[in-house]
Amino acid sequence: xxxxxxxxxxxxxxxxxxxxxxxxxxxxxxxxxxxxxxxxxxxxxxxxxxxxxxxxxxxxxxxxxxxxxxxxxxxxxxxxxxxxxxxxxxxxxxxxxxxxxxxxxxxxxxxxxxxxxxxxxxxxxxxxxxxxxxxxxxxxxxxxxxxxxxxxxxxxxxxxxxxxxxxxxxxxxxxxxxxxxxxxxxxxxxxxxxxxxxxxxxxxxxxxxxxxxxxxxxxxxxxxxxxxxxxxxxxxxxxxxxxxxxxxxxxxxxxxxxxxxxxxxxxxxxxxxxxxxxxxxxxxxxxxxxxxxxxxxxxxxxxxxxxxxxxxxx
Ligand SMILES: C[S@@+](CC[C@H](N)C(=O)[O-])C[C@H]1O[C@@H](n2cnc3c(N)ncnc32)[C@H](O)[C@@H]1O
Numbered sequence: 001x002x003x004x005x006x007x008x009x010x011x012x013x014x015x016x017x018x019x020x021x022x023x024x025x026x027x028x029x030x031x032x033x034x035x036x037x038x039x040x041x042x043x044x045x046x047x048x049x050x051x052x053x054x055x056x057x058x059x060x061x062x063x064x065x066x067x068x069x070x071x072x073x074x075x076x077x078x079x080x081x082x083x084x085x086x087x088x089x090x091x092x093x094x095x096x097x098x099x100x101x102x103x104x105x106x107x108x109x110x111x112x113x114x115x116x117x118x119x120x121x122x123x124x125x126x127x128x129x130x131x132x133x134x135x136x137x138x139x140x141x142x143x144x145x146x147x148x149x150x151x152x153x154x155x156x157x158x159x160x161x162x163x164x165x166x167x168x169x170x171x172x173x174x175x176x177x178x179x180x181x182x183x184x185x186x187x188x189x190x191x192x193x194x195x196x197x198x199x200x201x202x203x204x205x206x207x208x209x210x211x212x213x214x215x216x217x218x219x220x221x222x223x224x225x226x227x228x229x230x231x232x233x234x235x236x237x238x239x240x241x242x243x244x245x246x247x248x249x250x251x252x253x254x255x256x257x258x259x260x261x262x263x264x265x266x267x268x269x270x271x272x273x274x275x276x277x278x279x280x281x282x283x284x285x286x287x288x289x290x291x292x293x294x295x296x297x298x299x300x301x302x303x304x305x306x307x308x309x310x311x312x313x314x
Pocket of ligand 1: 012013014015035036037038039040041042043059060061062065084085086087105106107108109110132223224
């Protein structure tokens with residue numbers, strides 16, 4: 001399936017497309033939020049199921065994704081867009097009346113990875129940026145120019161599980177003392193490759209570090225936690241939440257969030273008081289099949305969890 005409408009940038013194949021549609025169980029007159037519009041692959045699927053009374057709210061941090069969303073909204077009055085993090089979805093007045101379904105398809109899109117100028121890829125030389133929103137916060141190069149050795153090592157370890165985190169952090173700080181500023185993805189990838197012990201791993205030695213720096217720069221896990229809380233506030237009873245994760249740190253947060261809200265909460269100080277009712281019911285955990293992974297290698301690490309907002313009000 002083509003993501004369409006993206007102009008000259010590479011397309012993005014939506015992951016677990018049929019499963020997302022089934023998980024959201026789109027009602028023709030419902031209001032849905034796609035918090036990670038990307039190139040709109042999933043959003044267009046939701047639109048195709050909505051009737052004239054339905055609404056689709058879309059968000060993305062990335063101005064290029066929002067440019068595609070703006071065009072879609074121009075063609076279809078049921079669509080509204082907002083540039084920003086889904087962590088702020090509860091601040092969007094259009095979501096105040098409640099949502100029948102919410103999708104977060106986490107991480108980066110193929111166009112972000114494939115366009116060297118975005119600076120996400122160790123395989124393509126470009127400016128060391130990595131921001132989903134290039135107009136907000138520090139770029140990877142700006143952060144690496146001042147972060148302490150310990151901060152860098154902690155980020156590589158926490159968000160990339162990089163066992164050589166200290167060695168890489170030391171190399172970055174030493175490189176900074178030289179004459180050449182660290183400004184390009186290829187410089188960083190080479191620097192990491194030089195200090196990594198030679199192993200038989202098939203993945204590029206910079207894979208984990210690039211992932212870690214990207215997660216840190218974009219506050220991805222903090223946004224996910226805030227986005228899940230906001231989603232719970234805005235979902236109507238019976239509304240569906242579908243979240244696609246691409247690594248274990250994200251999936252753990254989603255899993256624990258759903259588990260935490262899928263049980264009644266007793267107050268230890270008031271043992272005879274009625275428990276707080278559960279707010280979510282876990283419905284599914286789905287991974288792509290072999291055919292999808294063969295057609296779209298990016299789907300390889302995807303895991304989708306689906307939950308339903310219970311009928312009991314908060
Ligand atoms: C995997 S892609 C989504 C692809 C989309 N489902 C499609 O079918 O085209 C992830 C998108 O979410 C955006 N994104 C990631 N985290 C975000 C956040 N916290 N708030 C808003 N957008 C975010 C990225 O900029 C990227 O465009």
